[in-house]
Amino acid sequence: MEQMVLGSQVYPYTTQTQRSQCISNIVNQIDGSSSGEGSKPVKRRRKRRSKGSSATNDDDVVDMGGVMLRKRKLTDEQVNMLEYSFENEHKLESGRKEKIAGELGLDPRQVAVWFQNRRARWKNKKLEEEYAKLKSHHDSVVLGQCQLESQVLKLTEQLSEAQHEIRKLTERLGEMSTNSSSSSISVECNDVPIEFEFAAETDYNIPYYMLDNNYVHNMDYWDGLYV
DNA sequence: TTGTGTTTTACGACCTCC
DNA sequence: GGAGGTCGTAAAACACAA
Numbered sequence: 001m002e003q004m005v006l007g008s009q010v011y012p013y014t015t016q017t018q019r020s021q022c023i024s025n026i027v028n029q030i031d032g033s034s035s036g037e038g039s040k041p042v043k044r045r046r047k048r049r050s051k052g053s054s055a056t057n058d059d060d061v062v063d064m065g066g067v068m069l070r071k072r073k074l075t076d077e078q079v080n081m082l083e084y085s086f087e088n089e090h091k092l093e094s095g096r097k098e099k100i101a102g103e104l105g106l107d108p109r110q111v112a113v114w115f116q117n118r119r120a121r122w123k124n125k126k127l128e129e130e131y132a133k134l135k136s137h138h139d140s141v142v143l144g145q146c147q148l149e150s151q152v153l154k155l156t157e158q159l160s161e162a163q164h165e166i167r168k169l170t171e172r173l174g175e176m177s178t179n180s181s182s183s184s185i186s187v188e189c190n191d192v193p194i195e196f197e198f199a200a201e202t203d204y205n206i207p208y209y210m211l212d213n214n215y216v217h218n219m220d221y222w223d224g225l226y227v
Numbered sequence: 228t229t230g231t232g233t234t235t236t237a238c239g240a241c242c243t244c245c
Numbered sequence: 246g247g248a249g250g251t252c253g254t255a256a257a258a259c260a261c262a263a
Contacts, residue, residue: 073235073258094248112249113237120251121234 074114078104082111086118 074082085100092100092115101108 092249097249110236114235116250117236123251 074106074110078106082114082118086115086122090115090119090122 081104082100085096089096092112097108097111097115100106101111104111
């Protein structure tokens with residue numbers, strides 16, 4: 001394993017990629033320490049730990065040219081405890097933060113950051129759940145709409161066929177009425193009994209139709225509406 | 228081994244509340 | 246004004262395919 005040294009700090013690396021990252025980290029460190037506190041507000045360079053140093057416990061808090069780099073990965077136990085605490089209360093007041101930090105051996109700032117990130121993850125999850133719920137509802141509405149549209153199509157076809165039948169019957173009745181003295185005639189269309197009544201002392205060419213004992217439409221009115 | 232995508236930790240900027 | 250919140254993002258850590 002190769003290594004680079006900056007002051008008392010050692011940056012180990014094994015690959016060219018890691019070497020480049022070591023260089024990048026060192027350059028960043030130098031930039032950070034050399035960029036003095038100028039008159040205008042300067043963005044402070046973020047404290048990052050070096051790629052080479054594996055970090056799992058408090059021993060990983062190292063001094064990098066005056067910048068303290070803390071451990072990155074929390075232990076499973078710490079995360080479990082934080083999760084448990086988060087389930088009880090998503091907000092983190094000062095006293096609770098200090099208490100958790102003390103119990104877990106963490107910096108209060110780390111606890112605060114962990115809660116901030118955890119809230120963000122929780123919010124994202126909630127949004128995803130909400131989206132899934134809305135999408136499911138939307139899909140079922142669309143499906144219902146499709147079913148209704150197909151039903152409308154089917155009924156429209158049936159209506160058209162019925163109108164066609166009625167028109168043919170009317171033509172036949174027109175011919176028959178000239179030879180008949182009856183004021184009504186009963187026929188069947190598609191197994192549906194239809195009774196035609198001719199209004200007395202009125203125009204024989206404008207009949208009313210009874211379907212299931214209900215007057216439904218005048219032919220011209222129907223044609224005007226649906227054809 | 229390396230490139231790449233995802234997750235986790237950490238921070239800066241800005242906002243709100245007391 | 247300070248504490249603590251969100252938001253956006255950097256960068257390390259990690260997982261995994263090629």
